[in-house]
Amino acid sequence: MGKIITVQDIVEQKVTLAEASSMAIMHKGELFTYFDEGLTRFVFSNEDRTKVIKLEKTKQDNHFNELENEIYQKASKENRELMAETELVDGFIEQEFVMPIKFGGRKLSMEQIRFSRSCRNEVGWKGDRLVCFDLDEFKKY
Amino acid sequence: MKTKDIITESIRDNIYEFVTGKKIEDLIDLYNYLATKRCMESHPTELGKKFIEEFFGNDRWAGYINERKKEHTSIFSYLDVDDTRNSALTFLSFEIIQLVGKGIADKSAKDRQLQKLKKEKETLKKELEQALDDSVDGGVFYKDDGFINLYEVLIRHNMVKERED
Numbered sequence: 001m002g003k004i005i006t007v008q009d010i011v012e013q014k015v016t017l018a019e020a021s022s023m024a025i026m027h028k029g030e031l032f033t034y035f036d037e038g039l040t041r042f043v044f045s046n047e048d049r050t051k052v053i054k055l056e057k058t059k060q061d062n063h064f065n066e067l068e069n070e071i072y073q074k075a076s077k078e079n080r081e082l083m084a085e086t087e088l089v090d091g092f093i094e095q096e097f098v099m100p101i102k103f104g105g106r107k108l109s110m111e112q113i114r115f116s117r118s119c120r121n122e123v124g125w126k127g128d129r130l131v132c133f134d135l136d137e138f139k140k141y
Numbered sequence: 142m143k144t145k146d147i148i149t150e151s152i153r154d155n156i157y158e159f160v161t162g163k164k165i166e167d168l169i170d171l172y173n174y175l176a177t178k179r180c181m182e183s184h185p186t187e188l189g190k191k192f193i194e195e196f197f198g199n200d201r202w203a204g205y206i207n208e209r210k211k212e213h214t215s216i217f218s219y220l221d222v223d224d225t226r227n228s229a230l231t232f233l234s235f236e237i238i239q240l241v242g243k244g245i246a247d248k249s250a251k252d253r254q255l256q257k258l259k260k261e262k263e264t265l266k267k268e269l270e271q272a273l274d275d276s277v278d279g280g281v282f283y284k285d286d287g288f289i290n291l292y293e294v295l296i297r298h299n300m301v302k303e304r305e306d
Contacts, residue, residue: 100144101144101147101148102142102143102144102147104147105142105147106147107147107150107151107154108147108148108151109151109155110151110152110155110195110196110225111195111198112151113148113151113152113155113225114197114198114201114221116144116148117148117221117224117225118221121144121145121148141218141220141221
């Protein structure tokens with residue numbers, strides 16, 4: 001494991017996110033390590049794979065994290081069931097861990113494929129069901 | 142594995158499950174319906190309805206068909222349906238070819254079996270006739286010899302078991 005830092009170190013730009021991707025981030029007493037990345041954010045997961053934190057790649061704004069939180073907060077109860085539980089903590093997203101289908105390797109039913117495609121495949125396994133983890137894409141298509 | 146590959150493989154598995162136990166003529170009709178303008182001009186069969194519901198979802202399919210009917214159409218909003226349709230048609234045709242191939246192979250095996258039985262029957266007939274001829278001497282049919290000769294033929298052809306007593 002590389003150097004251990006805190007989210008605050010990143011917020012205060014003591015280390016860049018690119019550098020952080022090879023480090024372990026200490027958050028609420030847990031270590032988070034690099035898991036994946038999208039176009040705009042890095043994703044770090046804790047060791048027991050129950051939680052992820054998402055950090056924006058650029059610190060110019062916090063648009064995508066705020067947007068994701070807003071989508072979750074405004075979602076109906078029914079839609080929230082189809083989303084990974086999401087919270088905005090100190091400007092970054094803390095979200096329950098779900099295994100993205102690209103890593104899970106499990107076959108999907110046609111209903112699951114339809115849901116996955118409606119979320120631009122930004123979905124993961126929560127037990128035996130799929131939920132969307134990139135809420136910006138939730139049922140957008 | 143890439144997400145796209147997972148989805149493609151899943152569609153293939155789902156197609157395989159769907160076609161299992163279905164009649165080949167119904168599957169060919171389904172393929173023709175989905176692959177041609179028929180899907181825009183007429184209602185699907187019962188099998189077609191089941192397929193559409195499972196693979197596209199009724200609402201998305203109806204939207205897709207309505208969009209395609211327009212003179213100036215853009216299926217951008219229905220790329221998912223279009224993509225599923227293309228993949229489904231590919232795998233459906235593959236399964237149909239497999240079933241046709243299996244049908245031809247089964248028929249060939251059946252034909253070969255029939256030929257074999259026909260040949261065995263002809264041989265049996267010839268041997269029985271020969272046994273009867275061998276039992277005649279000077280125009281007289283000897284029943285004891287006749288029985289023995291016929292009995293031997295029947296044993297040779299496994300039609301009766303040789304008695305040991």
